[in-house]
Amino acid sequence: MHHNKGFATRAIHAGQRPDPTTGAIMTPVYQTSTYVQQSPGVIIEDYDYARSANPTRKALEENIASLEGGRHGLMFASGLAALAACVHLLQTGDHVVLCDDVYGGTFRTLDKVFKQFGITYTRVDMTDLDATDAAFTAKTKLCWIETPTNPLLKIIDIEAVSRIAKAKGAIVGVDNTFASPVLQNPLALGADIVLHSCTKYIGGHSDVIGGALIANDDDIAQRLKFTQNAVGAIMAPWDSFLLLRSTKTLQVRVQRHCENAAKIADFLAEQPQIERVIYPGRADHPQHAIAKKQMRGGYGGMITATLKGGLPAARSFLERVKLFSLAESLGGVESLIEHPAIMTHASIDKPLREALGISDGLVRFSVGIEDVADLIEDVREALN
Numbered sequence: 001m002h003h004n005k006g007f008a009t010r011a012i013h014a015g016q017r018p019d020p021t022t023g024a025i026m027t028p029v030y031q032t033s034t035y036v037q038q039s040p041g042v043i044i045e046d047y048d049y050a051r052s053a054n055p056t057r058k059a060l061e062e063n064i065a066s067l068e069g070g071r072h073g074l075m076f077a078s079g080l081a082a083l084a085a086c087v088h089l090l091q092t093g094d095h096v097v098l099c100d101d102v103y104g105g106t107f108r109t110l111d112k113v114f115k116q117f118g119i120t121y122t123r124v125d126m127t128d129l130d131a132t133d134a135a136f137t138a139k140t141k142l143c144w145i146e147t148p149t150n151p152l153l154k155i156i157d158i159e160a161v162s163r164i165a166k167a168k169g170a171i172v173g174v175d176n177t178f179a180s181p182v183l184q185n186p187l188a189l190g191a192d193i194v195l196h197s198c199t200k201y202i203g204g205h206s207d208v209i210g211g212a213l214i215a216n217d218d219d220i221a222q223r224l225k226f227t228q229n230a231v232g233a234i235m236a237p238w239d240s241f242l243l244l245r246s247t248k249t250l251q252v253r254v255q256r257h258c259e260n261a262a263k264i265a266d267f268l269a270e271q272p273q274i275e276r277v278i279y280p281g282r283a284d285h286p287q288h289a290i291a292k293k294q295m296r297g298g299y300g301g302m303i304t305a306t307l308k309g310g311l312p313a314a315r316s317f318l319e320r321v322k323l324f325s326l327a328e329s330l331g332g333v334e335s336l337i338e339h340p341a342i343m344t345h346a347s348i349d350k351p352l353r354e355a356l357g358i359s360d361g362l363v364r365f366s367v368g369i370e371d372v373a374d375l376i377e378d379v380r381e382a383l384n
């Protein structure tokens with residue numbers, strides 16, 4: 001109904017209508033496990049049992065699908081539950097190609113859970129298209145892209161990698177968590193499935209764990225929906241309600257995240273204590289041109305920087321920041337900072353970490369929407 005409207009309009013209205021019984025403007029929390037039937041098998045819409053369908057969740061599913069320009073949306077209990085539903089499309093003997101600095105939990109799911117069922121994978125630097133092409137085998141059924149990547153903020157050309165994957169007959173999934181639907185819509189660039197950890201920008205207030213899948217293809221969507229119900233990792237009604245509240249402000253939040261991050265990245269680049277700043281919006285980012293091509297309206301709220309002086313320098317900086325809270329996760333209104341080698345990426349062996357470029361001097365900023373002058377002052381004081 002709202003598919004031809006602008007992003008902000010869809011964010012506020014798509015999937016939602018005043019409650020038919022009271023006119024309540026907000027979609028109620030349908031905290032119910034089952035629905036009364038008029039006669040055996042005679043149900044209202046598709047509501048028979050709440051694992052299969054829930055009106056609060058459905059409103060959110062339609063809302064998020066609309067934000068990604070997709071026809072089908074599915075909500076899960078977490079981003080990783082959503083990922084698992086994608087991998088459940090595969091069978092024993094199938095192979096996955098994924099980008100090398102993929103989210104650690106995504107790698108763990110493939111390496112520790114699905115590998116034991118005979119689903120194999122190859123990690124490849126997807127900024128290298130020849131290497132990407134060579135990573136596919138006759139058994140590859142899924143190509144998994146994440147861009148910007150975590151924590152190195154590499155930008156992968158979604159259109160180019162999708163073209164390679166399609167030629168090999170693989171389904172393309174894009175983890176769009178870091179960009180959010182505000183900045184990037186992978187379905188329009190050739191992807192089949194978009195994943196969000198709604199725990200991050202979509203939720204935006206560090207108070208919900210959740211995941212979403214969006215697809216256009218009816219058959220893929222049907223198979224994912226089957227898994228959502230059959231495996232059962234659904235999103236709860238209350239979390240769906242909170243996320244409906246969050247998507248309404250997603251665009252204004254992400255705009256501010258981008259503005260603040262761009263200023264802080266430029267500030268960091270001028271500091272003598274900083275060896276290197278990685279921010280896709282800066283002209284010195286190796287894939288800035290691709291970011292410019294496939295993202296719109298900004299380059300996200302994440303910055304990665306390397307401090308001169310390695311671990312001791314990084315440790316003392318992280319102990320001294322005050323407004324930036326030292327914590328895992330990202331995408332909330334409050335600024336967070338973390339040390340990938342010790343915190344989020346500790347499960348990757350040091351040699352591989354170093355090979356990927358996750359050095360001991362590396363820190364990752366999730367820039368919030370506070371006053372940027374205060375954030376810069378905090379960084380300045382902690383560096384000196």
Ligand SMILES: *Cc1c(COP(=O)(O)O)cnc(C)c1O
Nearest residue numbers: 078079080103175177197199210
């Ligand atoms: C956090 C995150 C996930 C996992 O999501 P959860 O909601 O924590 O399960 C997946 N991908 C990316 C890029 C993430 O940042």
